[in-house]
Amino acid sequence: MSLFGTASGFGTGGTSMFGSTTTDNHNPMKDIEVTSSPDDSIGCLSFSPPTLPGNFLIAGSWANDVRCWEVQDSGQTIPKAQQMHTGPVLDVCWSDDGSKVFTASCDKTAKMWDLNSNQAIQIAQHDAPVKTIHWIKAPNYSCVMTGSWDKTLKFWDTRSSNPMMVLQLPERCYCADVVYPMAVVATAERGLIVYQLENQPSEFRRIESPLKHQHRCVAIFKDKQNKPTGFALGSIEGRVAIHYINPPNPAKDNFTFKCHRSNGTNTSAPQDIYAVNGIAFHPVHGTLATVGSDGRFSFWDKDARTKLKTSEQLDQPISACCFNHNGNIFAYSSSYDWSKGHEFYNPQKKNYIFLRNAAEELKPRNKK
Amino acid sequence: MGRKKKKQLKPWCWYCNRDFDDEKILIQHQKAKHFKCHICHKKLYTGLPPVPGAPGMPPGIPPLMPGVPPLMPGMPPVMPGMPPGLHHQRKYTQSFCGENIMMPMGGMMPPGPGIPPLMPGMPPGMPPPVPRPGIPPMTQAQAVSAPGILNRPPAPTATVPAPQPPVTKPLFPSAGQMGTPVTSSSTASSNSESLSASSKALFPSTAQAQAAVQGPVGTDFKPLNNTPATTTEPPKPTFPAYTQSTASTTSTTNSTAAKPVASITSKPATLTTTSATSKLIHPDEDISLEERRAQLPKYQRNLPRPGQAPIGNPPVGPIGGMMPPQPGIPQQQGMRPPMPPHGQYGGHHQGMPGYLPGAMPPYGQGPPMVPPYQGGPPRPPMGMRPPVMSQGGRY
Numbered sequence: 001m002s003l004f005g006t007a008s009g010f011g012t013g014g015t016s017m018f019g020s021t022t023t024d025n026h027n028p029m030k031d032i033e034v035t036s037s038p039d040d041s042i043g044c045l046s047f048s049p050p051t052l053p054g055n056f057l058i059a060g061s062w063a064n065d066v067r068c069w070e071v072q073d074s075g076q077t078i079p080k081a082q083q084m085h086t087g088p089v090l091d092v093c094w095s096d097d098g099s100k101v102f103t104a105s106c107d108k109t110a111k112m113w114d115l116n117s118n119q120a121i122q123i124a125q126h127d128a129p130v131k132t133i134h135w136i137k138a139p140n141y142s143c144v145m146t147g148s149w150d151k152t153l154k155f156w157d158t159r160s161s162n163p164m165m166v167l168q169l170p171e172r173c174y175c176a177d178v179v180y181p182m183a184v185v186a187t188a189e190r191g192l193i194v195y196q197l198e199n200q201p202s203e204f205r206r207i208e209s210p211l212k213h214q215h216r217c218v219a220i221f222k223d224k225q226n227k228p229t230g231f232a233l234g235s236i237e238g239r240v241a242i243h244y245i246n247p248p249n250p251a252k253d254n255f256t257f258k259c260h261r262s263n264g265t266n267t268s269a270p271q272d273i274y275a276v277n278g279i280a281f282h283p284v285h286g287t288l289a290t291v292g293s294d295g296r297f298s299f300w301d302k303d304a305r306t307k308l309k310t311s312e313q314l315d316q317p318i319s320a321c322c323f324n325h326n327g328n329i330f331a332y333s334s335s336y337d338w339s340k341g342h343e344f345y346n347p348q349k350k351n352y353i354f355l356r357n358a359a360e361e362l363k364p365r366n367k368k
Numbered sequence: 369m370g371r372k373k374k375k376q377l378k379p380w381c382w383y384c385n386r387d388f389d390d391e392k393i394l395i396q397h398q399k400a401k402h403f404k405c406h407i408c409h410k411k412l413y414t415g416l417p418p419v420p421g422a423p424g425m426p427p428g429i430p431p432l433m434p435g436v437p438p439l440m441p442g443m444p445p446v447m448p449g450m451p452p453g454l455h456h457q458r459k460y461t462q463s464f465c466g467e468n469i470m471m472p473m474g475g476m477m478p479p480g481p482g483i484p485p486l487m488p489g490m491p492p493g494m495p496p497p498v499p500r501p502g503i504p505p506m507t508q509a510q511a512v513s514a515p516g517i518l519n520r521p522p523a524p525t526a527t528v529p530a531p532q533p534p535v536t537k538p539l540f541p542s543a544g545q546m547g548t549p550v551t552s553s554s555t556a557s558s559n560s561e562s563l564s565a566s567s568k569a570l571f572p573s574t575a576q577a578q579a580a581v582q583g584p585v586g587t588d589f590k591p592l593n594n595t596p597a598t599t600t601e602p603p604k605p606t607f608p609a610y611t612q613s614t615a616s617t618t619s620t621t622n623s624t625a626a627k628p629v630a631s632i633t634s635k636p637a638t639l640t641t642t643s644a645t646s647k648l649i650h651p652d653e654d655i656s657l658e659e660r661r662a663q664l665p666k667y668q669r670n671l672p673r674p675g676q677a678p679i680g681n682p683p684v685g686p687i688g689g690m691m692p693p694q695p696g697i698p699q700q701q702g703m704r705p706p707m708p709p710h711g712q713y714g715g716h717h718q719g720m721p722g723y724l725p726g727a728m729p730p731y732g733q734g735p736p737m738v739p740p741y742q743g744g745p746p747r748p749p750m751g752m753r754p755p756v757m758s759q760g761g762r763y
Contacts, residue, residue: 043658062661064670086670090658106662107670129662149659174656188656214639214654236650236657261646268404271646275657293649338657339649342664 026334028312031354034071034331036079039063041335042351044091047324052098055324056080057331059353060089066103066113071329071355083113083120090129096137102144104133110146112158123158126150132185134178138197145201147173147185155201165201169193179220182228182245186215192233194245205245210256213237219279221286221302232288232302234276240290242302255305260292277337278320284327287362291318291332293339304365316349323358330358406645 027033038061048056055071066089068080087107094101101113103120110124110133124130128150136143136155143164144156149172154163171187182204183195190209195201209215213235221242223229230244238260247253262272274293281288287308291297295314300307314334321332335351336344379394380387383402388394641648651660661667 062667088662088667106667129658131658172656172659188654213648214650214656216656237648268406270406270642270644273646273648275650338651338661341651341660 025313025315026350026352027354028314029354029356031356032075032077034059034069034077034353034355036067036069037333037351037353038065038067040088040347040351041337042319042333042353043089045320045322045331045333045353046092046094046101047322047329047331049094049096049098050325051096055329056098057324057353057355058092058094058101059320059333060092060103060105061335061351062088064088064105066092066101068101068115071324075355077355081115081118083111083118085109085111087129090131091133093134095135096142102133102135104130104146106130108148110144110156112144124154124156124163125161126152126154128172131173132176134176134183136178136180136183136197136201138180138199140199145176145178145183147176149173151187153185153195153201167195167201167203170206174215175218177218177220177231179222179228182220184218184220184231184233186218186233188214190215207243209233210241210243210254211235211237211239213239216275217278219281219288221281221288232279232281234279234290236275238273238276238292238294240276240279240300257300257305259290259298259300259307260294260296262294274317275337275339277318278322278332280321280323280330282323282327282358282362283325285362285364287364289321289323289330289332289358289362291321293317293337295334297321297330297332299362301364306365308363308365309361316351327362328357328359330356330362332356 034057038059040061040063042059042061044060046058048054048058057069057071057077058066059069060066064085064087065082066085067082070078070080072078083103085103085105085107087105089103089105091104092101099115101115102110102123103113104110104124106129108126108129109122110126110130111120112123113120123144124133124146126146126148128148130146130148132145132147134145136145141164142157144158145153146156147153147169151169151172153167153169153173153176155165155167157164169185169187170191170193171189174186174188176183176185178197181197183197183201185191185193185195186209187193190211190213192207192209192215194204194207196204211233214237215233216236217234218231220228220231230242230247233241233243235241239256239258241254241256243254244250260274260276262274263269272294276290276292278291279288286303287299287301289297289299295317296311297318298307298310316334317337317339319333319335319337321330323330331353333351333353336346336349338345378387378389379391381394381398381402383398386397388397638652639648639650639654641650641652650657653660
């Protein structure tokens with residue numbers, strides 16, 4: 001029996017479940033707070049695909065759990081189910097039909113969670129923590145792609161314990177994204193590889209990184225015809241590179257922009273530069289959101305090359321973000337990301353996931 | 369003076385490119401807006417004859433005697449009457465024109481007016497460039513070439529422009545930007561990174577797999593490149609593009625896809641996280657935040673023992689069924705000591721409405737649940753947690 005009920009689109013934000021307190025800065029944007037948030041840092045967020053009626057949010061955390069909520073139009077969030085790994089969960093993704101959730105963990109495995117039966121089985125194994133997991137749906141095959149710190153990219157048919165394919169990476173996988181027929185993987189030591197997935201996954205091109213610092217997050221964007229055409233790559237140095245795969249004029253089309261930095265050069269204090277923890281593209285507008293260690297999120301229009309909005313500063317870094325399938329909801333998590341090391345970790349500090357209505361704020365700027 | 373003695377050219381601020389009617393106003397403006405020591409936030413002593421009562425001037429300094437140079441480069445930075453602690457000496461090796469130039473920062477500035485200027489053509493009243501010797505007097509033309517030098521990008525394909533002057537305080541908001549155009553154009557041209565569009569042309573479109581990416585842009589995205597004319601970027605939102613971040617490669621190393629910055633080549637390469645103008649909020653080792661965090665014992669307690677059969681057992685029955693057999697293997701005991709919050713789960717769900725009949729209160733019962741893994745037979749290290757339910761078998 002299906003676990004999930006129906007719900008229509010997300011309307012304008014409802015009331016925050018817990019209400020916002022006056023003095024603390026945990027929710028300066030007054031966004032909706034998801035109930036029963038995980039007990040340790042949230043590492044990944046993912047909304048259900050359009051094939052599923054309603055909106056369901058999955059979050060993986062450093063408390064080894066993966067949680068699922070239903071998000072209703074009113075903004076109410078209802079915890080639905082949970083699964084555990086034996087290590088922190090680093091990435092989650094949905095199957096295209098919305099019936100399964102795939103989870104990747106530090107316990108070197110990846111699992112497939114059947115939401116209808118609420119059972120999870122292991123479907124992948126690596127020699128080191130699995131950092132990324134993505135579902136690939138091709139006309140002639142479907143599989144799960146896992147990227148790990150063991151420097152391999154493996155493709156799994158969920159019915160077999162042996163991978164369909166193993167591709168070697170130059171270094172540990174740090175982040176990846178898949179939009180058929182393209183996949184991008186960014187690794188340690190600023191490695192950057194693009195794969196093409198038609199027929200079977202194969203390496204398409206290794207790219208000289210447009211960034212000078214450690215890669216942290218990547219997201220593919222599409223062109224007007226809805227085909228993947230490039231990606232945005234974020235680093236630990238408060239910078240995002242927009243890179244097209246085959247641009248007419250690379251020198252002009254590709255660029256980088258700075259973000260998630262503190263104080264302008266007007267003040268004489270050294271500027272603090274924060275890592276970009278996540279990038280997500282709005283599924284309808286094509287504009288993008290970035291979230292950083294500085295505790296802010298920003299919306300950008302890459303075609304107009306302008307910033308659309310920057311939020312107030314939260315009291316914790318924002319560790320992950322994602323849009324729902326129709327772009328009405330922007331979810332972001334507020335938890336410590338270890339950017340200041342072990343010393344600043346406070347296990348007592350609450351971790352939050354906020355939901356924000358994203359229909360209006362991410363509209364592109366009028367074309368110049 | 370130099371040959372560049374201009375007639376009645378209105379003095380302009382070369383930090384922010386504003387015109388001023390009077391040099392006095394110009395100087396005041398510069399003192400107010402640009403001359404701050406980035407370390408101690410105090411105003412820099414500009415070398416101008418100290419005017420008692422001028423903003424930032426410590427009291428008690430006598431006015432300069434005519435004809436007596438207040439300071440010459442190389443002189444000890446201490447002048448009688450100078451407030452202690454006002455100097456932050458820094459030596460900067462500049463790669464400008466291949467010269468090494470040491471300039472005292474903060475505190476002292478080389479001579480002001482009335483003294484044979486360091487550079488020819490120095491506009492009157494202009495305190496010599498602090499961190500960038502040689503720049504102020506540069507004309508536009510020079511400005512363009514300098515960044516060109518700066519960048520020294522042999523970098524054809526390899527590099528990514530992002531050439532920022534290695535030095536601290538950006539002198540020319542425009543300079544940095546102008547720099548990039550030089551680079552980028554050269555990069556673009558020489559950029560023959562034509563990767564064979566290999567067999568599968570992935571995406572429609574033409575050849576030229578250009579890998580090169582263009583230089584940095586201002587925070588608002590406007591590319592700094594390609595339009596030398598536009599010195600635009602009046603720092604749109606917040607950060608002028610040139611501000612340089614961590615040392616990292618910048619111009620010096622550029623080219624090679626070398627490590628971002630291995631200041632020390634130790635096992636985990638370390639990053640250079642602090643430079644004069646900026647500070648990277650990131651631990652020093654060049655490993656990802658997650659890797660660093662995962663090393664903590666706290667997050668490793670539950671990991672399956674090595675030798676743990678990998679997948680081995682495909683889907684098995686409902687997890688619930690599995691639970692019982694688990695012997696109490698407490699290897700991972702104490703896991704999650706700081707787990708008290710688990711209690712929360714139960715707490716919240718008390719009145720949770722909206723559940724499908726038969727559905728379980730979402731997070732299973734209070735104490736930490738752990739679905740040991742579906743799979744197979746008792747996985748020993750399944751840290752025994754109070755054998756609670758385990759989601760499984762719920763629905």
